[in-house]
Amino acid sequence: MTDSGFKKLVLSHFWVAFGAFGVASVLGLYQVVERSGLIPALQSPKVYFASVSTHGVLMAYVLTTFFVMGFGYLVAVSSLKTPLWNPKLAWVGFGVSAFGTALAAIPLLTGRGSVLYTFYPPLQASALLYIGAALLVIGSWFWCVIMLVMYGQWKKGHPGETVPLPMFANTANAILWLWTSAGVALEVVFQLIPWSLGLMDTVDVGLARTLFAWTLHPIVYFWLIPAYIALYSFVPQAAGGKLFSHELGRVAFIMLLILSLPIGFHHLYMDPQQGKGFKLAHGVGTFLVALPTLITGFTISASLEKAGRQAGGTGLFGWIGTLPWRDPMVLAAILAFGMLIAGGFGGIVNASYAMNAMIHNTAWVPGHFHLIFAGTTVILYMAIAYYVWPSLTGRTLVSRTLPVIQLWTWFIGMTILTTPWHILGLLGQPRRISSVVYNSVLTLAWTPYELAMIVGGAILLGSALLFLYILWKSQTAGAPEANAEIRYAGYEEPETPVPVLLNDFKLWNRIILALMLVNFGYPIAQFFFTKTFGSIGWGY
Amino acid sequence: MSNLIPVHPLEKRWIYVVLGVIALFLGAIFYTALVHQVHPPGAIETIDSATLHLGGEFAEDKLGVRTDADGHLRATLVAARYGFYPREIRVPEGLPITFRIASADVLHGMHVPMTNLDTMVVPGYVSTVTTTFPKPGEYPMLCNEYCGMGHDHMWSKVIVVSRESWKAAAPQTGR
Structure with a gap:
């Protein structure tokens, strides 16, 4: 951790991630304003859909991938207490991903990539968008390799010992990402790139959507696992306590790895190219993957309760008040849980096989995922940044109050943004319109909610800019602090060796392979043995 | 464990x-x-979206609401930029009706708010979904999947009439 080259590597990843986040937050405010129709001069589908596409790519691919990589390196080095394996390779991965991002930015910013971050063939974007996205993913595979090598080397050097929980989760995420990204990689490399270059005349949209659905669910767990690492490994000690159970934590991470992969068809419930049986099978898995999250909720709440009681809290809820609410990590965890619970209830509707029809592709859906991703996940990214910044920059944070204000405003803004968004969905508003031009009385009910969303968007942009300001100011003008270290929470229970199954992934990989074959084997193979009709490309 | x-x-x-x-x-x-x-919809049925207009079930003169030989109601629609065709259909309250819909170009989504009528329309595939409208009224049928710069403008009308006025009207064939 004293290696300045290593710190530069991690900081470079973080600044690409947070820079993308800042730009995308500005676009977010523009989008809620444009969509509301408040300023007629602003109305433009061209600019709006270019903006939505860019916002999605920056938030879902660039912020996440670079954050996961940077944080992953940091976790590996600080929890295993070894230097980074092959820093040159890590820089190559960074370079490939950054180059891909820059390449994709060209069509996105010039309106030639307005196909949204989900690509949506047969709408056809410039080939640069697909090539850029592929390179971003390929760069992240270098990170996966480095994580797996470091995990393997540590185990070899420490026979019989238990891999520290944060590194175990980090390794699970590297494995998860290799499995996850394969689906979209197949779609982009074998369908979209050759088709957009004119090497293929048509694309099978059913197959493309099926491959994308393979990626689309587990990718959210790829984004979420760093947040869970913070919950398990940083939050308990920030609250002054210990982790209630690290074994159950390992079980949760293994379940996330296995159960998040074979369930992507809940994105295709309303699609005609997959049958009911497979949709129902994926639906069952979708409900089962709630289990590890609910276990996590229990374990972290229990850890917090014990810490709160140690600090003098009594009674059923008294311990909540004695928690250190002014600590960014604890505060972020509490606010994240609030948003996770609300978002989780909404998710049950989305996940329900037939009830999904009521809200499919309505404004309810972005309301839901902003609560879970931008709320729960990103607020913990922010807390992680505050926690690791002194050890990366060698300087303390410039203020103890500003981060608390920033996290609260992020929570408040997200609440004001997503509550009306959910209601708009129930009132039937489609999620991806740039203006309301339907000549129907139904739309009269939409206006006040759209205006409320502008308030949420404005608060969120302010909070995002404050976040960037705190990090930048601390890095350049914070008081020097030479000895900041990253520490991980201790465990409540005595540390005895865990069963080999909770320390290793070989069996779990085989189980994933089997489940993927069962749930995706036939649904993908059908496109090759039945007669399907491809689509030519369409502009937009 | x-x-x-x-x-x-x-x-x-x-x-x-x-x-x-x-x-x-x-x-x-x-x-x-x-x-x-x-x-949810789930009968896998393929179709060549490039030739819908040349004949067959989704040819122009076959679109609209019909009563099949067995008495079941069927609405045949084409989704294309930027509308669901025919742009206006009349259906009865309280009777099951099966929608069959195909795309002539890109991805679309068909949603009639306040009902459970919702399906993706994917080029190359026919979407089939059956529903019953419980209340008479005029409902917008909205495209809920981004389909191009005119996406905001893609909508049609479903007019749900009472059972009595449905029976009183002449049996509908085609549009």
């Missing part, structure tokens, strides 16, 4: 509660699916 690792009794109780809740939700889903036949 509890033989492998020590699981705290509280944790065990919590896991049982969670499993019970999940079983309840899944039970409700299986019950409505298997007993009441409530399903």
